[in-house]
Amino acid sequence: MTHAKNTPADKILAGPVHGRRTVVAQGRPSREEAEEAVRTLLRWAGDDPTREGLLGTPDRVVRSYEEFFAGYASDPMELLARTFEETDGYDEMVVLRDIRFESYCEHHMVPIIGVAHVAYLPRSRVVGISKLARVVEVYAKRLQIQEKMTSQIANTIDEVLQPLGVAVVIEASHQCMTTRGVHKPGVSMVTSRMLGAFRSDPSTRREFLAMIGNPSPAGSMF
């Protein structure tokens, strides 16, 4: 079997990396096979993949998939490797709120669009704040359910930084519920994972929840 070259998933190493990087390298279809699969779906939808307007579509869809699923090629643990210790004793929570993301429902492969709020209580070192948003991005750019994505983000920060606590809240709209199936536009799903002080200390949790504000009114954001 041939393998496409220089695409994000080609960087994936064979063999599981503690479940963080999903292994698809072995048996990965070629780019041509992926494009043929798109032609099959176009025919399944009732259209003609040889008509002019659709000729370039398989290539575009495969390129889009490289963007949508770029997260399989990254190890989020590595993103948090660089930390800073010169904080002059800063020991309050660090909160990054309203991190917008687009993910994809693993049941229907349609978008999950929302925001993540991420906080941690540093023990002695802090991480560059963009890296928290990058961790969200890596997990979002995979097939997901919201609960798993919420846990993965919190667990990764906890494992690498070993802070006094981690909190992650995600609010998102699932297009599998809004544009198909039960058709309930305006519904958003809210999930949270609290670790360490955020779990054990109600006042820490309250402070975090106050900082991120109330979940947005259903559907107003996405």
Ligand SMILES: Nc1nc2c(ncn2[C@@H]2O[C@H](COP(=O)(O)OP(=O)(O)OP(=O)(O)O)[C@@H](O)[C@H]2O)c(=O)[nH]1
């Ligand atoms: N818990 C959870 N459920 C999700 C998430 N994304 C999608 N779902 C749900 O996954 C379920 C899949 O149910 P199935 O009955 O197997 O699929 P389906 O026949 O397409 O279901 P409907 O969406 O109700 O039409 C649906 O209830 C979806 O709403 C998620 O992030 N978390």
Ligand SMILES: [Zn+2]
């Ligand atoms: Zn779905």
